[in-house]
Amino acid sequence: MPFYDQMRVEASMNLTLNASAKWVIEASRGIQNPNSLLEKFSQNRKVDDPTRALLLTFYGILVVIGAVGNALVVISVVRKPVMRTARNMFIVNLAVSDALVCCIGTPLTLMELLTKHWPLPDWPSLCKACGAIQAISIFVSTISITAIALDRYQLIVYPTHRSLQTMGAIVTMAGIWLTAFTLASPLYIFRSLKTHKLGLIGIDSLSFCIEDWPIENGRAIYSVFSLIFQYLLPVLVVIIAHVQIHRRLRGRRRTTRKTPAILIAIAATYVISWLPLNVFNLVADFNSPDPILDENSMTITYAVCHMFGMSSAVSNPLLYGWLNDNFRKEFEEILCCGRRKGVMKKSSRNNNRKLDTELTALQMEHTVVTANTKTSQCSQIF
Numbered sequence: 001m002p003f004y005d006q007m008r009v010e011a012s013m014n015l016t017l018n019a020s021a022k023w024v025i026e027a028s029r030g031i032q033n034p035n036s037l038l039e040k041f042s043q044n045r046k047v048d049d050p051t052r053a054l055l056l057t058f059y060g061i062l063v064v065i066g067a068v069g070n071a072l073v074v075i076s077v078v079r080k081p082v083m084r085t086a087r088n089m090f091i092v093n094l095a096v097s098d099a100l101v102c103c104i105g106t107p108l109t110l111m112e113l114l115t116k117h118w119p120l121p122d123w124p125s126l127c128k129a130c131g132a133i134q135a136i137s138i139f140v141s142t143i144s145i146t147a148i149a150l151d152r153y154q155l156i157v158y159p160t161h162r163s164l165q166t167m168g169a170i171v172t173m174a175g176i177w178l179t180a181f182t183l184a185s186p187l188y189i190f191r192s193l194k195t196h197k198l199g200l201i202g203i204d205s206l207s208f209c210i211e212d213w214p215i216e217n218g219r220a221i222y223s224v225f226s227l228i229f230q231y232l233l234p235v236l237v238v239i240i241a242h243v244q245i246h247r248r249l250r251g252r253r254r255t256t257r258k259t260p261a262i263l264i265a266i267a268a269t270y271v272i273s274w275l276p277l278n279v280f281n282l283v284a285d286f287n288s289p290d291p292i293l294d295e296n297s298m299t300i301t302y303a304v305c306h307m308f309g310m311s312s313a314v315s316n317p318l319l320y321g322w323l324n325d326n327f328r329k330e331f332e333e334i335l336c337c338g339r340r341k342g343v344m345k346k347s348s349r350n351n352n353r354k355l356d357t358e359l360t361a362l363q364m365e366h367t368v369v370t371a372n373t374k375t376s377q378c379s380q381i382f
Helices: 015-029 034-043 049-078 086-114 124-157 166-189 218-249 258-286 295-322 325-335 341-352
Strands: 191-200 203-211
Touching (some): 124 166, 166 218, 218 258
């Protein structure tokens, strides 16, 4: 394991991750009061107690709500064979990635926000995996949202084309995860665990999990890359697809007023959720090594932006699950512990025979195709 003393503090290092490491090096090189420095290191806290309590509270609420909501989506599909359609496979994939964001990615981010040095075992592979897991879960979530929008677009705008089957959905999901692994690979490659020698009794050395890019402004370049593939392209695809869907559905007798509202809500939620974090990363990385704020303010600002992004994992089960009649009935059945189970089973069985091409939460009429006298059923695809 390389020692931090042997490494230069590069401008390309990620500001939000490495500011504490720089502070520790500067403080330990000119030790005035070893006992005071030892106390700070042993506490390993980046923010004061009130801020720490607030962050733990808000993050805890988001994690619990997001984990429960996404678990309900997965359970709803797993427990009922009739729910295992190609359309619902994409929603399950989104729920799994969002659950990963809530249960693994978010706690790891919170750990980095609250601590000055690496609190976990000194395993280089663990340090690398922490950064990669966070990025992979976010990329899978955003690409899944894009895939859902494209699948809806194909089904509604081109109803005569052959619809996606279960095997095609599985292959597409495998492609989504492979793409996410590829996009997140730089964070695994250039993230490393480095040690700084202190020489204090009780704490001989401290470890830091940092991003050490081989080129100047490497982190800033990756931020632009991430902004394009994780935000701009998905936003563009989702907005264009939903505009075309709205035009196709406009004027149909059974298209309710909530259709455009939910289309707008899906697009707006994604735009608003991830915009603050992408802007923050871009500004902070391009202003490195000169911070735009002090460490405490930087930590709080990053935490707020990150919570906005995480809110997408909380809202997705509502937009893609609860607003869908079939998913909502399954949620109610699970939460009510089987109450009215017989009635709901009968109703669900009758409805689901007509909903093989279901997507999520809006109602629309059967699309009648006159060519070759073929009929494509698209009931309740939103």
